[in-house]
Amino acid sequence: MIKRSTLRAQLASALRDEILAARLPAGSHFTVKEIAEQYGVSATPVREAMVDLAAQGLLDVEQHRGFRVHRFTIDDYRAMVHARMIVMDGLFHGFVEAEAVRTAEAAAGGAAGPHREYEMDPAALASVRRRAEAAVRAARSGDLDVLIGYDLRYWRELGALAGNPYILDFLDRLRTQCWVFCVPCLRRGGEIATRLWSGYRELVDAVEQRDAIEARRIVAEYHRHALALADGPAIPLAP
Known part of the structure; x- marks a missing residue:
């Protein structure tokens, strides 16, 4: 028997995927009863899943009426990207400082190993590289549904190398919201593959080589x- 907490997480994940893929487009209204009937489950885990998605900024609660998929404006998107830039730059700035310490220690004849806060697990790095390869393939083929999944996992795993779960959760939320805004724009804009960012491998290379300057340039x-996308709506680009 599936535990209610597990069912709640599964429903939240399924609905999140529907929103990300724009199969539940911005502004769509639905009730707990409708979703419960669609998935053949009771109302309680559905309501809990929707509350979780509302906490993530993906759904709006309509008092006594149900829920509505949040509609992000282009100003929202611009603000989210800027917030993401600030946080990620801080993350890679820490990487720069750690590398400076390592270099100074090596020059002084001390231990030349990486700063322990940013010491990278080879297995974790290999996993990020696999995500990168899969994301590049999806981007080049223009397969948004596949790309989004790999993109989110790639950035989550890459950020995990810094070891700060609070930063990871915040960035994951921002990146998900950015995709929710971008997907309809990309689907309306014609040839998707030519407009998707695909620098995943290059960034992994820079991180693995501890080339902080190159990593920050790519980011x-x-x-x-x-x-x-915000500066030129006629040329929509992926987040």
Whole structure:
């Protein structure tokens, strides 16, 4: 028997995927009863799952009426990307400082190993690289549904190398919201594959080589790519 907490998480994940793929488009209204009947489950875990998604900013609660998929504006998107830029730059700034310490220690004849706060697990790095390869393939084929899943896992695992779960949760929320805004724009814009960011492998290479300057350059390019949607709506680009 599936525990209610597990069912709640499964329903939240399923509905989140529907919102990300724009199969539940912005502004869509639905009730707990409708979703419960659709999935063949009781109302309680559905209501709990919807409350979780509302806490993530993906659903709006309509008092006594149900829920509505949140509609992000282009100003919302621009603000989310800027917030993401600030947090990620801080993350990679820490990487720069750690590398400076390592270099100084090596120059002084001390231990040349990486700063322990940013010491990378080879298995974790290999997993990030696999996500990168899969994301690049999906981006080049223009398969948004597949790309979104790999993109979110890629950034979550890459960020995990810094070891701060609070930063990971915040960035994951922002990245999910950015995708919710971008997907309809990309689907309306014609040839998707030519407009998707695909620098995943290059960033992993820079991180693995501890090339902090190159890593920050790639991340800055990633954010410029994302902001092109807000700055030039006629040329929609992926987050």
